[in-house]
Amino acid sequence: MDIRSLVKKEIASLKAYQAKEVSCRVKLDANESPYGFEEALMAVRQIRTNRYPDPEAKKLKAILAKGLGLSPEKLLQGNGSDELIYNLITTFGGPVLYPVPTFSMYGIIAQALGEEKREIPLDREFDIDLGKMETAVIKNKPKLVFLSSPNNPTGNCFSSERILRLVEISKGLVVVDEAYQPFSDGKGFVPLLKDYKNLVILRTLSKVGLAALRFGYLIAHEDIIREVNKVRLPFNVNALSQAVAVEALKKKTMLKEAILAITEERNRLLPAMERIRGVEPFPSEANFILFRVKDPKKVHAMLLNAGILVRDISDAVAGCLRVTVSTPKDNDLFLRGLGRIAKEL
Numbered sequence: 001m002d003i004r005s006l007v008k009k010e011i012a013s014l015k016a017y018q019a020k021e022v023s024c025r026v027k028l029d030a031n032e033s034p035y036g037f038e039e040a041l042m043a044v045r046q047i048r049t050n051r052y053p054d055p056e057a058k059k060l061k062a063i064l065a066k067g068l069g070l071s072p073e074k075l076l077q078g079n080g081s082d083e084l085i086y087n088l089i090t091t092f093g094g095p096v097l098y099p100v101p102t103f104s105m106y107g108i109i110a111q112a113l114g115e116e117k118r119e120i121p122l123d124r125e126f127d128i129d130l131g132k133m134e135t136a137v138i139k140n141k142p143k144l145v146f147l148s149s150p151n152n153p154t155g156n157c158f159s160s161e162r163i164l165r166l167v168e169i170s171k172g173l174v175v176v177d178e179a180y181q182p183f184s185d186g187k188g189f190v191p192l193l194k195d196y197k198n199l200v201i202l203r204t205l206s207k208v209g210l211a212a213l214r215f216g217y218l219i220a221h222e223d224i225i226r227e228v229n230k231v232r233l234p235f236n237v238n239a240l241s242q243a244v245a246v247e248a249l250k251k252k253t254m255l256k257e258a259i260l261a262i263t264e265e266r267n268r269l270l271p272a273m274e275r276i277r278g279v280e281p282f283p284s285e286a287n288f289i290l291f292r293v294k295d296p297k298k299v300h301a302m303l304l305n306a307g308i309l310v311r312d313i314s315d316a317v318a319g320c321l322r323v324t325v326s327t328p329k330d331n332d333l334f335l336r337g338l339g340r341i342a343k344e345l
């Protein structure tokens with residue numbers, strides 16, 4: 001029996017998201033934080049394993065809402081923000097519009113759900129090409145526009161004026177994915193929620209030291225939350241993750257210090273990479289740096305050979321690799337490795 005012949009055609013042509021496990025000494029490929037919150041794991045002791053988790057994640061949402069100065073009714077919990085992208089596209093459907101290169105899940109999920117997707121290249125500065133995006137918004141009438149800002153994998157924030165222009169002309173929702181907002185100087189778009197009913201913000205705990213938990217949240221008008229909540233599976237955030245996240249979020253100073261340590265390292269790493277001949281790093285407001293080299297596949301392989309794993313982005317951005325900012329020690333290992341390889345090439 002040929003199982004593939006049973007599969008829906010949009011799924012048959014889809015490739016599974018590759019989260020390969022490659023063993024290495026220094027892991028700089030997945031935009032994870034080098035700083036974990038293992039003390040918070042104590043919180044799982046309180047859990048009754050026979051009971052379902054809180055379906056509303058009330059405690060966790062209360063802490064997050066308080067930090068944002070919003071009511072918890074404006075938040076929706078997800079098993080990672082990936083799940084919320086899935087829930088948004090399930091609820092509103094397509095067309096789905098986004099600039100490229102960007103986070104691959106917008107396109108993968110749109111295709112998995114059989115929705116039409118429209119991709120518009122970023123401009124030369126990796127900013128939104130406003131003319132082309134405006135035309136696409138008017139012509140294709142997307143139900144959802146996804147804007148990752150800071151953008152993965154380019155690292156820059158899009159111009160706020162351009163984002164707002166798209167929010168203003170769009171008859172659908174504009175989702176600003178702020179997975180990397182904690183590493184940026186800007187305040188993000190939360191303060192603008194009260195002015196724009198079609199603005200949706202995505203946040204996650206994954207990039208700030210809690211990737212193991214799988215927790216993301218959506219911030220939007222209650223009318224949007226109410227609809228998306230209909231497609232959310234009942235107990236989507238497990239009890240262990242809820243308990244550990246609550247405990248970790250209480251350690252505000254530690255969270256802040258970890259983020260500060262990473263942004264300081266990023267600001268040290270960038271000029272140091274610029275000084276290496278044949279390496280062109282791009283400015284970043286995230287916890288990673290995109291950089292161009294002459295032979296990305298070779299540099300990637302040579303770094304891995306030295307025990308250092310970075311992400312090969314060259315299929316999406318010509319000549320480019322992406323490195324996650326880590327501890328001073330790991331960043332030095334990366335810098336030294338890259339410097340040596342650049343000399344050899």
Ligand SMILES: *Cc1c(COP(=O)(O)O)cnc(C)c1O
Binds near residue numbers: 079082103151203215
């Ligand atoms: C990492 C990432 C996410 C995924 O976050 P999870 O909460 O771990 O699912 C979402 N958006 C962007 C742009 C990312 O880079």
